[in-house]
Amino acid sequence: xKRDVSETLAAGPSCPIPFSDYPQVLMAHGxxxxxxxxxxxxxxxxxxxNSLLETRHDGAVFSLGNTRLAFTTDSYVIRPLFFxxxxxxxxxxxxxxxxxxxxxxxxxxxxxxxxxxEGLPMETLWQIAQSMxxxxxxxxxxxVTGDTKVVDKGKGDGVFINTAGIGIIEYDRPIAPAxxxxxxxxxxxxxxxxxxxxxxxxxxxxxxxxxxxxxxAAVSGLVMALLExxxxxxxxxxxxxxxxxxxxxxxxxASGCSIQxxxxxxxxxxxxxxxxxxxxxDPLYVANEGRFLAIVAPADADRALQIMRAHPxxxxxxxxxxxxxxxxxxxxxxxxxxxxRVIDRLSGEQLPRIC
Amino acid sequence: xKRDVSETLAAGPSCPIPFSDYPQVLMAHGxxxxxxxxxxxxxxxxxxxNSLLETRHDGAVFSLGNTRLAFTTDSYVIRPLFFxxxxxxxxxxxxxxxxxxxxxxxxxxxxxxxxxxEGLPMETLWQIAQSMxxxxxxxxxxxVTGDTKVVDKGKGDGVFINTAGIGIIEYDRPIAPAxxxxxxxxxxxxxxxxxxxxxxxxxxxxxxxxxxxxxxAAVSGLVMALLExxxxxxxxxxxxxxxxxxxxxxxxxASGCSIQxxxxxxxxxxxxxxxxxxxxxDPLYVANEGRFLAIVAPADADRALQIMRAHPxxxxxxxxxxxxxxxxxxxxxxxxxxxxRVIDRLSGEQLPRIC
Numbered sequence: 001x002k003r004d005v006s007e008t009l010a011a012g013p014s015c016p017i018p019f020s021d022y023p024q025v026l027m028a029h030g031x032x033x034x035x036x037x038x039x040x041x042x043x044x045x046x047x048x049x050n051s052l053l054e055t056r057h058d059g060a061v062f063s064l065g066n067t068r069l070a071f072t073t074d075s076y077v078i079r080p081l082f083f084x085x086x087x088x089x090x091x092x093x094x095x096x097x098x099x100x101x102x103x104x105x106x107x108x109x110x111x112x113x114x115x116x117x118e119g120l121p122m123e124t125l126w127q128i129a130q131s132m133x134x135x136x137x138x139x140x141x142x143x144v145t146g147d148t149k150v151v152d153k154g155k156g157d158g159v160f161i162n163t164a165g166i167g168i169i170e171y172d173r174p175i176a177p178a179x180x181x182x183x184x185x186x187x188x189x190x191x192x193x194x195x196x197x198x199x200x201x202x203x204x205x206x207x208x209x210x211x212x213x214x215x216x217a218a219v220s221g222l223v224m225a226l227l228e229x230x231x232x233x234x235x236x237x238x239x240x241x242x243x244x245x246x247x248x249x250x251x252x253x254a255s256g257c258s259i260q261x262x263x264x265x266x267x268x269x270x271x272x273x274x275x276x277x278x279x280x281x282d283p284l285y286v287a288n289e290g291r292f293l294a295i296v297a298p299a300d301a302d303r304a305l306q307i308m309r310a311h312p313x314x315x316x317x318x319x320x321x322x323x324x325x326x327x328x329x330x331x332x333x334x335x336x337x338x339x340x341r342v343i344d345r346l347s348g349e350q351l352p353r354i355c
Numbered sequence: 356x357k358r359d360v361s362e363t364l365a366a367g368p369s370c371p372i373p374f375s376d377y378p379q380v381l382m383a384h385g386x387x388x389x390x391x392x393x394x395x396x397x398x399x400x401x402x403x404x405n406s407l408l409e410t411r412h413d414g415a416v417f418s419l420g421n422t423r424l425a426f427t428t429d430s431y432v433i434r435p436l437f438f439x440x441x442x443x444x445x446x447x448x449x450x451x452x453x454x455x456x457x458x459x460x461x462x463x464x465x466x467x468x469x470x471x472x473e474g475l476p477m478e479t480l481w482q483i484a485q486s487m488x489x490x491x492x493x494x495x496x497x498x499v500t501g502d503t504k505v506v507d508k509g510k511g512d513g514v515f516i517n518t519a520g521i522g523i524i525e526y527d528r529p530i531a532p533a534x535x536x537x538x539x540x541x542x543x544x545x546x547x548x549x550x551x552x553x554x555x556x557x558x559x560x561x562x563x564x565x566x567x568x569x570x571x572a573a574v575s576g577l578v579m580a581l582l583e584x585x586x587x588x589x590x591x592x593x594x595x596x597x598x599x600x601x602x603x604x605x606x607x608x609a610s611g612c613s614i615q616x617x618x619x620x621x622x623x624x625x626x627x628x629x630x631x632x633x634x635x636x637d638p639l640y641v642a643n644e645g646r647f648l649a650i651v652a653p654a655d656a657d658r659a660l661q662i663m664r665a666h667p668x669x670x671x672x673x674x675x676x677x678x679x680x681x682x683x684x685x686x687x688x689x690x691x692x693x694x695x696r697v698i699d700r701l702s703g704e705q706l707p708r709i710c
Contacts, residue, residue, distance in 0.1 A: 160515070
């Protein structure tokens, strides 16, 4: 009765050409760079083709009845499970809450799917669940539905968590790469690189003079403050896998607008800069879990900065760039010494399993 | 800078007593039986405490604006990835579609979160993605948002998929265990045990005279037909992990009503019965992926059965039991030879990684 798997595989269209170069999934396919982008484009977007998916947003935005909703999902596979400044449970709540916020939505309901590895200490799971609940309370969301699966020892890695989220869009403003216009200002909500460096430091067993903690937090409150103040936000993007550089490249590509960044305005803490040098990382590409870019109409940039700086999660906010008249969709960075270079997606993989 | 994990763990309330008996997660914690029920109750329901979660339904049901929605999630960790009658991709679509249907909702939008193991053949992923799209088309849903993570070789198992789903509740009828009343009739949509037996047969390398294929399918069309016909449905439940027995025990417990089942009315195909005997399985506890129970008002039972039998996925539908006046919340089964026995949750684990 066993059917040959290859027989099942033979049905349907064949795999798109570029994958002949990559017969197998590599770690870099999850790293936030070029390979991941290619995988998502060729594998998933081409297969699941629909208008909602094609916006290349952090979530899908649609209307049901008279209500406009955002819907998003992320799986969390970070290791170690506990790190300075947080754990996988908090991350699973904040990450999805932030994706909803990046759609301009007020996060409301989360689902939680756990994939547990046989042998996981029950105490660890308990602590993670407790953290998730505390994070949900902080972020103003409820965990309303869930699922638990267990896989054999050696077929998982402690615990993986998926969360999906639903948020309500209360302000009717098209927040998406397509809304970005020449002249728009690029605002960054604070210093970058802490999450990735905190994780790498733990993994590598590095000790610095000061502890670098992840910036992991829910930024939805800050985003709602901007929306409530009527700031004309054109696009929002959180700076997770691939960091600030990958986020801005994605926006530039999707909008077809070029963006110029000023390195001297991008805050990086001294300890993070030092750690990056030691680890051979570029802070521009390092993951964050509580930082985002807001691309706003030029007339609203100053007011938006004031609002951000008045919020605990935006104290270090700064104007880091602007959208130029050039329509090549490229990102350039003016360095501290005044030279300019083009910013691209990472071709390899920088930090595996960072979220 | 490394903080001791035990220090982080020390914060917050301590783990509930029963887990001292289970210091680690066991395979049975995901098996659909007593241990899984205990894990969900003590670990997750007690931590994420809220009214939506407490309904113990297949999904959360709530209103946003003037729209009533259902929201649900499931992770899929089945092995092998391809099996007679389906693969993990179809299962990931149909399983979540069915959970929405069990809330009485019309499934609309799905998210998809992939956790890929380094080394997964790209061709396998392509075939799974193609299957998901075909399944989504069949079920009338769109895959609108997603996420891809990659874990190191040996830290996953090919591919795990999480889907979350949103459906619209068009018929204002409280479909939940709490609506079950004495006198209600229990309808089963068709023969049971095929999914679990198909998987086990592949794993054990068994050959039967006829191929047993999984029943994996989207039952939402059939459920919508019942709702459109105005059938007074009190509760719906699909018969996945733990099979018919676990589903009915859960409903009886949650409703506080006792239920009496008639074994002779529960269809089991000859090949499935034979395989179960060979494998030492009880078909009542074997997982299905296209079968459900509908508990309906007695006056509507005949009409509901007619509607079910007229649908390709309900051809073998049958009246399998009734809700009694007794309020002990127990399930009893009248066997073929006329004796009666109490049906309980499985205490151990029957079929690991069946979905």
